[in-house]
Every structure is written in structure tokens, then in C-alpha cells.
Amino acid sequence: MTPSGVSGFDRARESRGRFTRGGGRYVADLALDGALSVGFVRSSVARGRITSLDLQQVRAQPGIIAAYCGQELAGLAGPIPVRYGPGQVYEWNLLATDWVSFVGEPVALVVGEDRAAVEEAAELAVVEYEALAAITDPKAAVDSSELVRPEIGSNLVFSATLGRGDASSILNGSFLVVEREFHLGRQSACPLENRAVLAYEEPLTREIVVSCSTQIPHILREAVALSLHRPASSVRVVLPDVGGGFGLKCQVAAEECLVAFVAQHLGRRAVWLEDRWENLVASNHAHDERLKLRVGFTNSGAITALEGEVTVDVGAQSCYPLSFALEPSSTGTHLFGCYKMQAARISARGVATNKCPTGAYRGVGASVASFATERILDLAAEELGLGRLEIRRRNLLSLADMPYEHPIGGVVDTGDPLAVFERLIATSGLREEANALELPDGVGQFGGIGLAVFTEHSGPGSAVYRRRGVTEVPGYDAARVLLRDDGTFAAYISSADAGQRHVEICQRQVAAVLGVDSRLVEVIEGDTASCPKGTGTFASRFAVAQVSAALRAARRVADRLVRAAGAYFGCPVEEVSQAEGGFAHSASGRAVSLDQLARWLYYPEGARSEEILELPFEELGYWDGGPALPCGAVLAAVEIDPETMFPRVRKVVAVEECGKVLDRDAVVGQVRGGLVMGVGDALLEEHLYSEAGEILTSSFMDYLLPSFDDSFEAEIELFEEERLFTGRSESGAKGVGEAGTIGAVAAIGSAAADALWRRGASLDELPATPFRIFSSLAAASSRSVQEVADGQLE
Numbered sequence: 001m002t003p004s005g006v007s008g009f010d011r012a013r014e015s016r017g018r019f020t021r022g023g024g025r026y027v028a029d030l031a032l033d034g035a036l037s038v039g040f041v042r043s044s045v046a047r048g049r050i051t052s053l054d055l056q057q058v059r060a061q062p063g064i065i066a067a068y069c070g071q072e073l074a075g076l077a078g079p080i081p082v083r084y085g086p087g088q089v090y091e092w093n094l095l096a097t098d099w100v101s102f103v104g105e106p107v108a109l110v111v112g113e114d115r116a117a118v119e120e121a122a123e124l125a126v127v128e129y130e131a132l133a134a135i136t137d138p139k140a141a142v143d144s145s146e147l148v149r150p151e152i153g154s155n156l157v158f159s160a161t162l163g164r165g166d167a168s169s170i171l172n173g174s175f176l177v178v179e180r181e182f183h184l185g186r187q188s189a190c191p192l193e194n195r196a197v198l199a200y201e202e203p204l205t206r207e208i209v210v211s212c213s214t215q216i217p218h219i220l221r222e223a224v225a226l227s228l229h230r231p232a233s234s235v236r237v238v239l240p241d242v243g244g245g246f247g248l249k250c251q252v253a254a255e256e257c258l259v260a261f262v263a264q265h266l267g268r269r270a271v272w273l274e275d276r277w278e279n280l281v282a283s284n285h286a287h288d289e290r291l292k293l294r295v296g297f298t299n300s301g302a303i304t305a306l307e308g309e310v311t312v313d314v315g316a317q318s319c320y321p322l323s324f325a326l327e328p329s330s331t332g333t334h335l336f337g338c339y340k341m342q343a344a345r346i347s348a349r350g351v352a353t354n355k356c357p358t359g360a361y362r363g364v365g366a367s368v369a370s371f372a373t374e375r376i377l378d379l380a381a382e383e384l385g386l387g388r389l390e391i392r393r394r395n396l397l398s399l400a401d402m403p404y405e406h407p408i409g410g411v412v413d414t415g416d417p418l419a420v421f422e423r424l425i426a427t428s429g430l431r432e433e434a435n436a437l438e439l440p441d442g443v444g445q446f447g448g449i450g451l452a453v454f455t456e457h458s459g460p461g462s463a464v465y466r467r468r469g470v471t472e473v474p475g476y477d478a479a480r481v482l483l484r485d486d487g488t489f490a491a492y493i494s495s496a497d498a499g500q501r502h503v504e505i506c507q508r509q510v511a512a513v514l515g516v517d518s519r520l521v522e523v524i525e526g527d528t529a530s531c532p533k534g535t536g537t538f539a540s541r542f543a544v545a546q547v548s549a550a551l552r553a554a555r556r557v558a559d560r561l562v563r564a565a566g567a568y569f570g571c572p573v574e575e576v577s578q579a580e581g582g583f584a585h586s587a588s589g590r591a592v593s594l595d596q597l598a599r600w601l602y603y604p605e606g607a608r609s610e611e612i613l614e615l616p617f618e619e620l621g622y623w624d625g626g627p628a629l630p631c632g633a634v635l636a637a638v639e640i641d642p643e644t645m646f647p648r649v650r651k652v653v654a655v656e657e658c659g660k661v662l663d664r665d666a667v668v669g670q671v672r673g674g675l676v677m678g679v680g681d682a683l684l685e686e687h688l689y690s691e692a693g694e695i696l697t698s699s700f701m702d703y704l705l706p707s708f709d710d711s712f713e714a715e716i717e718l719f720e721e722e723r724l725f726t727g728r729s730e731s732g733a734k735g736v737g738e739a740g741t742i743g744a745v746a747a748i749g750s751a752a753a754d755a756l757w758r759r760g761a762s763l764d765e766l767p768a769t770p771f772r773i774f775s776s777l778a779a780a781s782s783r784s785v786q787e788v789a790d791g792q793l794e
């Protein structure tokens with residue numbers, strides 16, 4: 001426990017319904033009395049130089065303790081080396097020193113006694129800029145000599161070639177080549193709880209304690225230590241409840257390091273609670289991708305090869321730790337993930353612009369990759385006169401193909417996407433007549449159906465990150481399972497719960513291995529002081545990497561316990577049997593309970609020579625075995641209002657094959673939440689910038705999140721068969737955290753495209769907003785958008 005009462009230990013008492021009963025405890029709920037409030041002055045200019053920055057009036061305000069600009073901060077905090085490709089590094093100044101690169105970039109830091117004082121004082125900062133033309137169009141940016149980051153020397157900040165085989169010549173010899181461009185807009189994760197951090201220095205140990213709403217406690221600890229020029233071991237990150245991360249909180253924020261700096265430098269508790277404006281303009285955006293694909297088919301509809309480019313507008317900064325490599329790499333590797341082909345070659349590129357930096361957002365890269373994949377298949381089906389079901393049946397991987405070395409990269413170890421797809425068709429009662437899918441009952445005339453079969457690279461191991469040049473992500477997760485002297489167990493795990501019910505699930509898994517009631521196992525996570533180092537919670541890592549590590553540690557402890565019982569009885573280990581609450585030795589009729597055994601171990605009657613009896617009685621487990629490759633198939637029906645062109649989801653059926661299901665409710669909950677989240681990506685959410693680089697979507701009035709009204713009751717079926725369990729996790733689980741979102745974007749997006757196709761129009765850009773739908777109809781009928789809007793649909 002710490003003086004603030006901040007502790008990972010509360011989390012072990014998690015009970016179902018705690019969050020919905022108001023029992024959550026977030027950073028803002030911690031004891032903030034006496035904590036200094038930290039606020040930021042942010043750039044109003046997208047690109048340019050700071051010519052002068054005057055904080056005198058700020059400092060003169062009542063209640064203001066200190067203010068710093070980037071120049072003053074130099075030498076005190078930061079910079080942090082930030083990677084952007086293999087072997088490529090630049091120095092990330094936590095506050096801009098002289099160069100600004102997006103609207104919202106922090107240029108000064110204000111510290112005061114309360115939030116209102118800080119916000120008012122920050123308004124009085126006088127910052128003058130020499131504004132330069134903003135770079136907002138990634139196409140133009142590639143060849144421009146005007147730079148977003150002069151220290152990199154090019155706006156093409158990431159570039160990699162993915163895939164195997166001679167795709168070009170196979171395409172040249174193919175019966176049909178479908179060529180198409182796709183776009184998914186700029187979007188952001190918008191967790192219910194914005195970013196939040198409280199930091200203080202422990203008076204006795206001088207340790208900096210950072211209590212933060214993050215998905216990556218151990219990585220954040222490294223970054224804070226780097227920025228404060230102190231060893232990581234002198235920084236402790238502790239998580240209270242995290243009100244959603246969705247990828248946003250697997251980046252380190254400059255603000256998080258700066259609050260730790262204030263705590264260290266001023267010796268006071270300091271807090272920053274991000275507001276929604278800051279979250280929308282200056283946390284991290286995601287997606288904003290353009291795909292240009294060429295896919296070949298034989299005359300019978302078999303895919304031959306894939307070739308193309310993925311270009312991501314990655315914004316102004318490489319995020320720490322995942323870097324500019326994240327979205328371009330991820331998109332490439334997810335293309336046609338469940339489909340067979342001979343060769344693939346994808347050029348994956350990240351282009352910097354003067355926009356908010358991008359980072360992870362649930363379904364990173366995979367959602368747009370799946371949308372593009374399914375659109376290409378629908379287009380090819382039409383060209384070849386095949387049904388949309390048939391073209392998928394002819395190309396989907398099945399168990400007979402496993403292991404399958406996918407030309408796009410990596411080996412699919414197990415799975416049966418074809419069977420998952422057939423189950424979807426059976427469950428949804430989908431009918432196809434003369435190559436046209438029938439709209440479900442109740443879906444009106446301007447409706448469409450979308451289908452998606454996708455995979456997700458969940459729980460990637462260290463090799464995946466090293467290949468991308470990312471050195472700050474360990475890639476493994478870890479667990480330490482301990483028998484305590486009272487006969488109970490503790491499992492310290494490296495991940496970080498953000499609402500997924502890690503504690504309960506891990507508790508049950510560990511207890512089952514130990515053969516004890518799960519109430520005897522306390523699971524502790526989110527505290528770098530006690531939990532072993534690991535990667536954290538993103539890329540659907542928990543079931544794959546974290547549970548595997550915990551199971552390994554638990555098996556080692558279970559094995560050691562039996563041998564310890566043998567030593568206690570003075571008998572060979574073969575004669576020990578598990579008994580209710582402990583162990584028994586049938587030959588002598590003796591029994592020992594766990595707490596008796598623990599007491600015997602922790603209060604020895606003399607030195608012991610047996611290694612297994614050494615204290616503490618604990619074992620470590622690590623797992624670095626992913627990615628696992630779950631598979632999902634989703635059907636969505638969308639109906640467009642013929643007057644407003646507003647699309648609505650009318651039906652969603654999802655079948656998920658995620659290997660062994662560790663907790664049915666948690667898996668269904670992940671899928672359900674992901675599906676609804678995907679509605680935003682497919683139909684509603686898009687960040688827009690003016691040509692001058694001003695963000696136009698800085699509130700929820702302009703950035704449309706799905707609301708209750710856009711929600712729906714999805715039919716969700718889990719496809720769990722032992723023959724499909726993966727060896728890439730200890731339990732056979734494959735991870736499922738992002739599946740719902742990926743499937744929703746692809747299926748709902750394709751459904752909107754199908755509705756337009758039925759009207760002779762096409763749609764390859766998401767989100768499918770009313771404006772895009774009007775535009776698509778206008779293009780198809782050679783009318784202006786206004787004419788279509790005036791006439792609506794006849």
C-alpha cells in the first residue's frame with residue numbers, strides 16, 4: 001500500500017457488476033487533495049516555428065506554482081528517443097521547443113493549486129509562431145521537400161515490403177484482375193475515461209509513483225524513467241481502474257511523463273485529467289489509410305495473387321512504443337488473412353502529415369484490410385458470375401490446409417475459416433438466389449448485406465516487434481505464482497486490465513491448475529513494483545500471452561507443492577495424492593492441509609537442503625509464443641434511409657472461433673462491444689482537418705460516436721472445437737479482443753456498399769456517411785451531390 005491508498009490489491013476483490021454499480025475507482029477517484037493540477041498550452045498552429053513564448057503573465061496569476069516552456073524543460077525532462085522504423089530513431093521533445101507539427105501539440109506546461117486556476121492562466125500564455133503551410137495531404141506529402149519532421153528528412157517516414165512470391169507475373173497471367181482503391185477515415189478510440197495520471201515522490205525512498213490510466217504499465221515505467229533521466233527501478237507505475245483503453249492507452253503520452261516530472265521537480269503530488277477536447281485533438285488518432293490493391297483470379301474464381309500499396313497518414317509524431325510502423329505493417333499482414341493464394345507483395349508506407357499523431361485503436365489495420373478483402377471478393381464474384389457465397393467457399397482456408405504458410409507472411413498453425421463461414425450461413429439462414437443474397441426480413445428496399453471472414457494476429461510475440469524495429473515492446477507476458485505463508489496463493493501478472501475481467505479469469509485458470517478453490521488465489525496486476533515485467537494489454541494479448549504465462553507458473557508451483565508434501569510426509573512423491581484442501585499419504589493415513597504445509601515451509605525447524613523447499617515458494621512463467629490466429633465470420637444487414645441517406649444496422653450475426661473459450665461471458669462481451677464499436681468506424685466516425693491543418697472535429701457534436709440509438713442486438717455464436725485449439729498459447733485460446741470491431745467494420749461497410757451496388761453505385765470509402773452515400777449515387781448517375789440530395793431516391 002502507498003500513502004494515497006493507490007494499490008493493485010483492490011483489483012483482486014473485483015466482483016461482477018462493480019463498475020455498473022458505481023464501484024469503479026479511477027485516477028480521478030484517488031485522493032487528489034493537495035495535488036497540484038497540471039495543464040498544457042497547446043499549439044494553435046499546425047506547422048511552423050515558435051518565435052517567442054512568454055509565460056510571465058501565466059506565472060503571475062494567483063494559484064500558479066510554476067510554468068515551463070520547451071526550452072526551459074530541456075535538460076530537466078526528456079527528450080525520449082522514439083523509433084520509427086528498423087534502426088531509425090529521433091529525439092522526441094515532450095514539449096515543442098521551437099518547431100510545432102500539429103494543432104494541439106503541447107508547447108508549455110502550467111502547474112497550479114487547482115484546475116480552474118491552471119486553465120485560466122494557460123490562456124494568458126503569449127506564443128508567437130511563424131506559421132508555415134501545413135502538410136495535410138499524404139499523397140502530396142510523399143514527394144514534398146516541405147517536411148513535417150525536419151529531423152527525419154522525408155515525409156515518407158516508414159516503408160516496408162511484405163509478402164512472398166512473384167505476385168506481379170502471376171497477376172499478369174491471371175484470368176481476371178480486380179483493381180481497386182479503398183480508404184478508411186481518420187478515427188480515434190474515445191474511451192469513456194480520458195487519459196489520466198497522478199504522480200508523486202515517495203518521501204522515504206524517493207521513488208516516483210505514477211498512477212495512470214494505461215494499458216502498458218511496464219512500458220510506461222521505462223518511458224518515465226528515460227524522460228526523467230533515472231533508472232527504471234526508481235519508478236513505480238500503479239494502475240487504478242482503467243475506464244477503457246481500446247488501443248489509445250497503449251501509447252505513452254508526453255503528458256504522462258510531464259506529470260511525473262512535476263512530481264519529481266516540485267516534490268508535490270501532481271495530477272492531469274485530460275479533457276475531451278484534448279483527447280479528440282491531441283491524444284492519438286488512428287486508421288486514415290489508403291489501400292490500392294490488385295488481386296488476380298482464375299476463371300473458376302480462385303485467388304491467384306495480391307499486389308498493392310498501403311499508405312497510412314500517420315500524423316506528426318511516431319508513437320512510443322509502437323512507432324510509425326504500427327498501422328502500415330498491421331494492415332499489410334491482415335489482408336486476405338483467411339484466404340488462399342500463391343503470392344503476395346504489399347508495399348506498406350507511413351506518411352507524416354501535420355495532424356494528430358496516430359497510434360493503436362482496436363482492430364489496428366485489420367479492420368480496413370478485411371473491408372478491402374471482402375469488397376474485392378464481391379467485385380470478383382460479380383465479374384465472374386459467381387455467387388458471393390461461392391467465391392468465398394472456393395478460397396477460404398480450411399483445416400486440411402493447415403499449417404498454411406500465407407504468402408502475405410507468417411504461418412497459420414490451425415483453424416477452419418471455411419467451417420466458420422458455413423456455420424455463419426447456417427445460423428443466419430442466409431439465402432442466395434441467382435447469385436444475389438436475399439435481404440433479411442424487415443430490411444427495406446435500400447438495404448444491403450455484407451459478409452466478412454477475417455483473422456486477427458493476437459498476442460504477437462517479441463519477433464513480430466523486433467522485425468518492425470520496435471525495441472520497447474518486450475513481446476512476452478509473465479506471471480509469478482506464490483504460495484504464501486497462510487496457505488493462500490498470489491498470482492502477480494504483467495498485464496493491465498482495462499475492463500476485460502482479467503482478475504476473475506486468471507484466478508479461475510490458476511486455481512484449476514493448483515486444484516484449489518479460486519477464492520484461495522489472489523490475482524494482482526497493474527503494479528510494476530510487485531508484478532513481473534511484461535508487455536501489457538493490447539493486441540488481444542491476455543488469453544494468448546498472459547494466461548499462458550500464468551498457467552506455466554501455476555503448473556510449476558503445483559508440481560513443487562506435491563514434492564513439498566512428499567518431503568513433509570517423508571515419502572516418495574509418487575505416494576502423495578491430492579486431497580480436499582491439501583495432500584494425503586494413503587500408506588500412513590496422514591494428511592496435510594495447505595495452510596499446515598505453508599506453515600511447515602515458512603517456519604522450518606532447521607536448515608533444509610532440498611531445493612524445492614527453498615523460500616520463497618514461488619515460480620515464474622513467461623510466454624512469448626504468438627501471434628495466435630483466431631477467425632471470425634460476420635454477416636451484417638444495413639438499411640439506408642432514402643431521404644437522409646443515413647445508414648442503420650438492421651441485423652448482425654457473428655460466429656467467432658477463438659480456440660478454447662476461457663470465459664464465455666467475457667468472450668461474448670468482447671465481441672458484442674467490439675461489434676457496436678465497429679459501427680462507428682464503418683458508418684459514423686471521422687476526424688477532419690482543414691487545409692490549414694486545423695482540426696474540425698474537436699467535440700462529440702462533430703465527431704459522431706455510436707450511441708444507444710445506433711446499437712443493436714447481435715446474434716453471437718462461439719465456434720469452439722478442440723481440434724482447432726492453437727499450440728501458440730498454453731490453453732489453446734486464441735484471443736478475441738479486437739475480433740468484433742474488425743468483423744463489424746468489414747461486414748457493415750460491405751453491407752452499405754452492397755446497398756449502393758443494388759442501385760448501380762459503389763462505395764469503397766468508409767465511414768459510409770450520408771455525404772459519401774450521396775456522392776456515390778451522384779457519381780453513378782452523373783448528377784451533382786446537390787441534385788441527388790434534392791431528388792432523393794425516386
Ligand code: SMO
Nearest residue numbers: 247361362538539
Ligand atoms: S488497438 Mo489494441 O489495444 O492493440
